[in-house]
Each structure stands twice: as structure tokens, then as C-alpha cells.
Amino acid sequence: MAKSTKKTASKKEVSYTKEENQNMLQEFFLDELRDIYWAEKHLVKSLPKFQKAATSEELAGAFEEHLAVTEEQVARLEQVFELLGEKPRGKKCEAMEGLVKEGESIIKDTEAGTSTRDAALIISAQKIEHYEIAAYGGLCTLAKTLGTEEIAEILGETLEEEKETDELLTELAENNINEVAAMEDEEEVEEEN
């Protein structure tokens, strides 16, 4: 069997007390919560645009459903703030702002009513999901480190939902938005020739 590669994190010599370290980590955790809170609220505003732009009913329906899920996720984060004795407050998430902007430019760059647009929207939405999976995954682990099991569980629920959404989007691409989009491109090529 392979030798365990588990290492203890080494760090530079700094002189903070255990309590100071704990406080810094707690503050960072809170900051990250504010980041994802802003991100989710931004998505609540943006998902209807994605829904409206989608060509297939299935994809439009998936965006509509995810909007309802996202609203619940916002409420769940508010519950976490409450458990921490903090007022829910968002902090602008540059990453989510950028990802949504990318989605909006995809809408501009693709033709309405095509499966190519849907294929592009799916990729855009999956980039968003993966950002959220990373954020919630990290927050969930950190919540455990900070000894707040209840908060870890709440965040874990959202993490699972984001993973399910990502899988659903892959299924939509496979059955069979991408295929139809590929045929659209062939038709276009034939027309051009």
C-alpha cells in the first residue's frame, strides 16, 4: 500500500494566539458567506434573462426551476447569518458578476431560436454552477473546521443542489441539445456552399 502522504501544513513563523487565528478564520468565513450571498442574489436577478433567451422548453424550464431553488438558497444563507448572530449582508462577488456578463454576451452572440444558443447557455450556466460548487464546498469544509456542524449541514444541502443542477445541465446537453445544434451548423454550411 502506498505510504500516507498526509502532511501537516507548515507555515512561516508568526506569532498570533490561537484565539486570534480562530477570529481571523471566522472573519474570512463570514466574508466568503457575504460573497456567495451577493452571488446568489445576483443570480435571482439574472436567471430570468437566461430563461427568456433559451430556445428549448426544457432548458427554459430548468432555468425557471433553478430560480426557485436559488431563492431558497438565499433564504438558507440568511439562516446561516442568523445562526452566526450577523445581519445578512452581501459583498460584491466579482467572479459571479463576470460569469453572468459572459452569459449575457453569449445571448448577444447567438441567434434566438437556435439550439446553438442553448448549447452555449448550458456551458455558461455550468460555469456558474462550478463556481458555486467550489464556493459551497469550501465553505462547508471551513464550517466543519470552525466547529459549526449545523451550518456545515445547511451549506451542504445547497452544495448538493448545485451538483444536481450541474448534472441536469449535462443531461440536457447530451439529450439532445448539442446534437441538434451540430445539425444546425451543418445546415448552415450546406446553405453557404
Ligand SMILES: [Fe+2]
Ligand atoms: Fe446557487
